[in-house]
Amino acid sequence: MIEWLKMGGYGYFVWSSYGMLALAILVELMLLRRHREQARQRVLDAIEEDSS
């Protein structure tokens, strides 16, 4: 298992690549979640405005 992780000595390069992809996807999904909250809040604010 450890041998496999080492990727024949290229572990640093392989996992830096896959790691960055994973990080990028994670960041994108987190930003997406935040976007959803902002959108929801925008509608709630509009409800407030429109009813007053």
Place this chain on the structure above:
Amino acid sequence: MSAHERRPQSPDHPDDGHPGGEPRAEALPALAAIAWACRRDLLLAMRSRAELALIVVFFVLVISLFPLGVSPDPTLLERIAPGIAWVAALLASLLSLPRLFALDHADGTLEQLVLAPAALPALVAGKVLAHWLTNGLPLVLLAPMAGVQFGMQPDAIAVLTLGLLLGTPTLSWLGAIGAALTLGTRAGSALLALLVLPLAVPVLIFGAGAAEAVSSGLGAQAHLSLLGAGLIVGWVFGPLVTAAAVRIAYE
């Protein structure tokens, strides 16, 4: 906010923003519109001659920075000279682009031009022509001096100059599209640079490549033809796309 309420009163504006004086019902023929817009912008530019000189000074300044930042070695400088000249030309043309539309936009003249009977593409073409005459052409005339500063051979200098002559109008058009898209936004010139510079890469490659090709004994035919093609495409499509971009700002 009617355009008529904001009719420019300042003495800086010849013709009060209307082609030929009072608005006319019949459309102004395209060439006359181009000439009118060009003449107007040139007159405006002449009143701030300091700004014109600034472009020239900027170009020379940027070029002079490279030997200081890299190395004074003549062989190296001769090799990278075309690239430096072109990058400096790119940056210098970016400098004056915001003003292409911003001043007219700020006092409402641009809005009237959009509404004017003359076709907007023609009016825009006149403005861009004026921009090139005050920004691109001076750089073309300065190129030989820059070439000599970097120890370039005469034939390479000639091709560099010709390349700039063919390529700077295209840079003006790319810049005009960018300036029109960013009209009135809070974004600074960094956004304009981000929009325009990637699109200008082919012009840079072929322009600098032409001079380099001549230096290394290969012909610059292909490079110059492509720059020429860009010039034609720029003048055919530039007015239409830029006019569309200006209209978007006023919808």
Place this chain on the structure above:
Amino acid sequence: MTSIHWFRFSSPASFYPLAGKLAPWFGWAAALFALVGLAIGFFVAPTDYQQGESYRIIFIHVPAAWMAMFTYLVMAGWSAASLIWNTRLSAMMAQALAPTGAMFAFVSLWTGAFWGRPTWGTYWVWDARLTSTLILLFLYLGFIALRAAIDDPRRADKACALLGLVGAVNVPIIYFSVRWWNTLHQGASVSLTSSPKMAQTMLVAMLIMAFAAWFYTIAVALARVRHLILEREAHADWTHRLVEDAR
């Protein structure tokens, strides 16, 4: 099968629920394909004779590069649609795709660098493909930045659509000129386009990963466009009802 009136879905209000139903399917499909693709890529595909295990980076590098390119074309398509038919939803789809496209462009550059280092000795080479991808990243960032700079949504729609089209027309020109520039300067002749001789399994894994990337992009774009729709339609009754029901 009765004909589906696709134009019914061109209004944000009716597209919103559709996108909500479709997004999870694409998300799970992406995860599944990625799992299978990586399994084949790491456990079935053989070690490369020349590059050892480092070549396994291509299973994400190449699909990312493809997605970056393809997404830009799709963005341009939506931009054209929004200008031709004056539809808001088309412009929103283009806006929804841009961040993911930029992400893949960046990942393509990063993985390209980490593949290049062990294979050719340097993290970065100014070869045609990497340089073009770098410029493509700038085009994406410009699109996103222009969107952020314009406050009025409809004006932003149209300005970005125009920019997207101008960019799309320029992409082949840029690629051609960069390739020309690169082949002339034979010094940097190592090209990351010279991929290892593909064993069948390597190719299969790469294609499966490409589909995974595509499904992921669609899923994320559909999710993002829903948020955009909510924001734009914040004053409409249907969004009020929706959000209040969810509370």
